[in-house]
Amino acid sequence: MxxxxxxxxxxxxxxxxxxxxxxxxxxxxxxxxxxxxxxxxxxxxxxxxxxxxxxxxxxxxxxxxxxxxxxxxxxxxxxxxxxxxxxxxxxxxxxxxxxxxxxxxxxxxxxxxxxxxxxxxxxxxxxxxxxxxxxxxxxxxxxxxxxxxxxxSWGSEGVVAAWGVAIVALAELARTRREQWARERAERAQAARRRADEVRLRMARELHDVLAHSISVINVQAGVGLALLDSDPEQARTALTTIKAASKEALGEVRQVLDTLRTPGDAPRAPAPGLDRLPELVEQAASAGLTVEIEGRAPELAPGTDLAAFRIVQEALTNVVRHSGSRHARVHLAHDDRTTLRLRIDDDGPATGADAGGSGNGLAGMRERAAALGGTIEAGPRRDGGFRVLAVLPLTVKEDR
Incomplete structure (x- = not known):
């Protein structure tokens, strides 16, 4: 600024x-x-x-x-x-x-x-x-x-006194106005710092979500490729092909995120991802050995809600790949009276305790995305085993997109 x-x-x-x-x-x-x-x-x-x-x-x-x-x-x-x-x-x-x-x-x-x-x-x-x-x-x-x-005359003394009080009153008024200007400047500076912090947080969250998913897929496929390099070279070749595709996609998304740091007013070079790209997530998860079943269909969303919903599903599936022993996940989409979007991501567990290189900020990032839209995130183990992520987001019909 x-x-x-x-x-x-x-x-x-x-x-x-x-x-x-x-x-x-x-x-x-x-x-x-x-x-x-x-x-x-x-x-x-x-x-x-x-x-x-x-x-x-x-x-x-x-x-x-x-x-x-x-x-x-x-x-x-x-x-x-x-x-x-x-x-x-x-x-x-x-x-x-x-x-x-x-x-x-x-x-x-x-x-x-x-x-x-x-x-x-x-x-x-x-x-x-x-x-x-x-x-x-x-x-x-x-x-x-x-x-x-x-x-x-005593009347002249009143004039002198009034003159003096007027001078002091004018000075007091000027000082008050000056302090008001100083407060306004401080408030503007604080607002500018707050906006900058929000931009940095949004960038960090976006980069985390983009990289965490792709790197998790790359990590799994690298392990598969190393394990099968001698016994099944063809399968190892498939794993390397998946790594190449995942890394190319990650580079493209990182470039798209970094484009927002260009001169203000420049239009993005590519549209932000949304729930219409769920089939791509399913394919990427399948390349990491995870079968994903999609239930329901989301209505048309405003760009911000669409991006948040996509990133929440992406991060939830990434966590399944990283931390769950289950090779099957379900994504359920529903909306109530055209006012609320509900996203539910389930896996059957159990948790493996393995670490695929994550930062541990995935759930926090999902909660921040939901809170920014006025929504909520609930995440935790299910009673019958496995893990569930439930996101409730205010639904905005895509009218001015």
């Missing part, structure tokens, strides 16, 4: 802003732009408040540069920055300098602190700044410049 498709979500600039790598970089450009804006805006504000506030002097400009310059550390030390900008802003206002863009520096520091998860620090800094402004505007103004200043 495309990496960009997994990690997408939210504006690209926001994702980069929130990355840990960005926190390790210095935000020079934005800090310089903010500093220039604050200085220019404060000069303009000073001209508008000539008779109301103190004139901008060197100390005022130093405070403005310090307040804006602190933003250079906002990604590395957000708590220090939010309290530092609050202190610089408070000194600026306490000295009677004009109201203006100095509040922008504190707003950005507060925003950075909340985005970094330091909510308490941001709210505390806001509370201290507002408290300091109230003290200056209603009590300390008598001893602070400019001379002849009067107490501010």
């Amino acid at each position: 495309d990496e960009q498709g997994v990690s997408g979500g939210g504006p690209p600039w926001w994702n980069r802003w929130g990355d840990q790598e960005r926190a390790a970089r210095w935000p020079w450009r934005s800090t310089v732009l903010v500093t220039a804006f604050v200085l220019a805006g404060s000069n303009f504000a000073a001209r508008q408040q000539v008779d109301e506030r103190a004139d901008l002097d060197v100390f005022a400009r130093v405070l403005l540069v310090v307040a804006a310059g602190l933003l250079l550390w906002r990604h590395r030390h957000p708590v220090v920055v939010v309290f530092g900008t609050a202190a610089a802003t408070m000194l600026y206002l306490g000295a009677g300098y004009p109201y203006g863009p100095v509040f922008v520096t504190f707003a950005l520091g507060c925003f950075s602190a909340i985005a970094a998860g330091h909510r308490k620090a941001a709210w505390t800094a806001l509370g201290l700044l507002w408290t300091g402004h109230v003290l200056v505007a209603h009590w300390l103004y008598q001893w602070l410049p400019p001379s002849g200043d009067e107490a501010a």
Whole structure:
């Protein structure tokens, strides 16, 4: 899957802003732009408040540069920055300098602190700044410049408080949205990994079913060929011919399975096997010395159900060849009210305890196939001897095939 498709979500600039790598970089450009804006805006504000506030002097400009310059550390030390900008802003206002863009520096520091998860620090800094402004505007103004200043109206304090709360609320909203985007990215990545795991499991199960059956036939015929090589060369030749045919078929099916790993959207080169290939299974089983009797007939199935049913029968017959002393098996197919397909595979036993090179995952693979379709598998010894595999699969009539 495309990496960009997994990690997408939210504006690209926001994702980069929130990355840990960005926190390790210095935000020079934005800090310089903010500093220039604050200085220019404060000069303009000073001209508008000539008779109301103190004139901008060197100390005022130093405070403005310090307040804006602190933003250079906002990604590395957000708590220090939010309290530092609050202190610089408070000194600026306490000295009677004009109201203006100095509040922008504190707003950005507060925003950075909340985005970094330091909510308490941001709210505390806001509370201290507002408290300091109230003290200056209603009590300390008598001893602070400019001379002849009067107490501010309490209505203006409400505006200041509302402004501060709006900044914090906006930062909280932005952080919430950012966390939501992060969760969405994580969920998409997890879904992509889950889909990849499902594909790998399906491939492993398919390869197991393809190879286990063919290799079991090859194993049996190889034993026959070795046993009869000297006493009955013609029969040994027949066994080798069967081995050649089984290996050719296995190679073809493996190639078909591996074709699914090609570029998405490519059509399979050959149709997936289904119950219409049961006669081939019967012939292969016969070449391994197993007689198979087919009872009943399945209806037309959807491709997924058809493939699962075929692989279940194939694996069950493979297990008979490997582990049963019986040379006769029965496959019974039935369907109930066009809603359920029932597959029953019986052999008369007894179990030989022999191992024909299997992996031991056959029954687990059958159960996974059935469960993927919402069906069930029951497997175990019968009361009268032998072994039975019973598969119940939801039946889907082949309408959109």
